[in-house]
Amino acid sequence: MSVSLSDASIYRFLWVYPALQESVERMKPVGKHSLGASGEISDFQEILRYLDELILYDNMWDDGNSLGPKEVHNYLTRVMYNRRNKFNPLWNSLVLGGVKNGQKYLGMVSMIGVHFEDNHVATGFGNHLARPILRDEWHENLSFEDGVKLLEKCMRVLLYRDRSAVNKLQIAKITEEGVTISQPYALKTFWNFAAFQNPTVGAEGSWKVTITGDSLSLPPSPTMGDSSSTVIDYGNRLDI
Amino acid sequence: MTKQQANWSPYDNNGGTCVAIAGANYCVIAADTRMSTGYSILTRDYSKICKLADKSVMASSGFQADVRALQKVLAARHLIYQHQHNKQMSCPAMAQLLSNTLYYKRFFPYYAFNVLGGLDNEGKGCVFTYDAVGSYERVGYSSQGSGFTLIMPFLDNQLKSPSPLLLPAKDAVTPLSEPEAIDLVKTCFASATERDIYTGDKLEIVVLNADGIRSEYMELRKD
Numbered sequence: 001m002s003v004s005l006s007d008a009s010i011y012r013f014l015w016v017y018p019a020l021q022e023s024v025e026r027m028k029p030v031g032k033h034s035l036g037a038s039g040e041i042s043d044f045q046e047i048l049r050y051l052d053e054l055i056l057y058d059n060m061w062d063d064g065n066s067l068g069p070k071e072v073h074n075y076l077t078r079v080m081y082n083r084r085n086k087f088n089p090l091w092n093s094l095v096l097g098g099v100k101n102g103q104k105y106l107g108m109v110s111m112i113g114v115h116f117e118d119n120h121v122a123t124g125f126g127n128h129l130a131r132p133i134l135r136d137e138w139h140e141n142l143s144f145e146d147g148v149k150l151l152e153k154c155m156r157v158l159l160y161r162d163r164s165a166v167n168k169l170q171i172a173k174i175t176e177e178g179v180t181i182s183q184p185y186a187l188k189t190f191w192n193f194a195a196f197q198n199p200t201v202g203a204e205g206s207w208k209v210t211i212t213g214d215s216l217s218l219p220p221s222p223t224m225g226d227s228s229s230t231v232i233d234y235g236n237r238l239d240i
Numbered sequence: 241m242t243k244q245q246a247n248w249s250p251y252d253n254n255g256g257t258c259v260a261i262a263g264a265n266y267c268v269i270a271a272d273t274r275m276s277t278g279y280s281i282l283t284r285d286y287s288k289i290c291k292l293a294d295k296s297v298m299a300s301s302g303f304q305a306d307v308r309a310l311q312k313v314l315a316a317r318h319l320i321y322q323h324q325h326n327k328q329m330s331c332p333a334m335a336q337l338l339s340n341t342l343y344y345k346r347f348f349p350y351y352a353f354n355v356l357g358g359l360d361n362e363g364k365g366c367v368f369t370y371d372a373v374g375s376y377e378r379v380g381y382s383s384q385g386s387g388f389t390l391i392m393p394f395l396d397n398q399l400k401s402p403s404p405l406l407l408p409a410k411d412a413v414t415p416l417s418e419p420e421a422i423d424l425v426k427t428c429f430a431s432a433t434e435r436d437i438y439t440g441d442k443l444e445i446v447v448l449n450a451d452g453i454r455s456e457y458m459e460l461r462k463d
Contacts, residue, residue, distance in 0.1 A: 113305030118283045127280045
């Protein structure tokens with residue numbers, strides 16, 4: 001998921017639960033741009049190979065001109081669409097960001113070739129959880145630091161609510177000069193909300209046993225007014 | 241054990257509605273700018289309208305990747321036509337080309353619902369309406385897309401086209417003036433936006449007349 005700023009684009013990607021490796025890099029620099037993907041990593045690697053060749057041939061012209069993010073986005077769209085036409089899709093959702101001639105660009109391509117450009121994009125659950133936050137809080141003159149904070153806010157929500165997310169992510173900063181991708185880091189989270197403690201105690205169908213004397217007895221079943229309710233103090237929340 | 245069905249579909253419906261109205265010497269083509277998938281909005285600012293030739297403008301809704309591919313194919317064919325004939329394609333010619341292009345993929349269709357609008361060789365407004373596999377008809381007005389069931393009956397009520405069976409044949413152009421037609425289009429979309437979840441955000445209106453081509457925008461509800 002990413003946002004674009006007035007003269008740069010930044011991205012974040014949550015690392016998926018690593019089944020085979022320590023960590024999985026889902027964001028790679030491509031020439032002066034940055035490409036991120038969700039979905040099948042092997043297909044992403046193949047796309048990177050296609051783009052390597054594309055950028056190579058572009059450089060070989062040696063004509064002082066280089067493919068901008070719009071062009072690379074269009075190329076990716078065609079690749080994805082043509083594979084979909086052959087009923088053999090590359091199983092990815094791609095996000096491409098770049099800056100050329102002072103113009104920032106952020107685009108997305110899905111596995112069936114649906115593509116668009118916008119000020120903020122997201123893949124998977126990001127569309128449901130992060131886009132609404134971005135629609136509310138993104139504005140044209142977002143500074144880099146504010147952009148990072150905004151993305152971290154979105155990523156934190158995803159971390160809490162998407163069960164397949166892990167707390168390890170990277171940011172890419174793309175400017176006219178090029179791409180820098182940060183080292184992976186973790187977000188501060190807060191799990192001590194009362195509702196998170198013993199969440200299934202007294203739940204429908206649960207079995208909590210207490211032993212009193214010689215007999216086993218069940219705790220009284222919860223009734224409407226019974227369960228302890230806590231006022232959640234949002235002042236204590238981590239908006240760091 | 242039941243037969244396993246395909247879980248992956250090469251199609252998706254990205255929603256949106258298109259409308260076109262032909263006048264005596266103008267043509268109005270309009271479409272909303274919302275792109276959705278499922279219950280999510282992907283973007284609020286995506287144009288479904290494509291200028292194919294000087295006097296032909298196409299608006300298409302449906303599966304966005306197919307719509308884009310269709311626009312590119314037609315643009316490429318138009319370029320070749322210009323090289324070969326040293327002139328722009330007329331709207332009726334483009335209409336036939338679009339029909340043929342759609343039918344070419346009869347057995348793996350472009351999931352695109354199109355309305356083609358423009359000026360014919362006499363300078364009169366013309367609108368052609370299509371289904372996904374190329375069946376087409378010249379009409380005085382039309383709508384396609386997710387909101388078309390809401391808009392079409394309203395347009396029928398306001399503009400009822402003469403029957404193509406009449407003899408002598410009656411012209412399929414609306415008696416409305418250009419500003420009246422634009423207002424009608426705005427009304428159509430404002431209403432469709434209320435009840436169709438896939439229509440909204442912004443309305444893009446393109447007007448073609450003897451003076452040339454111009455675009456207008458109107459905000460629509462964003463919910």
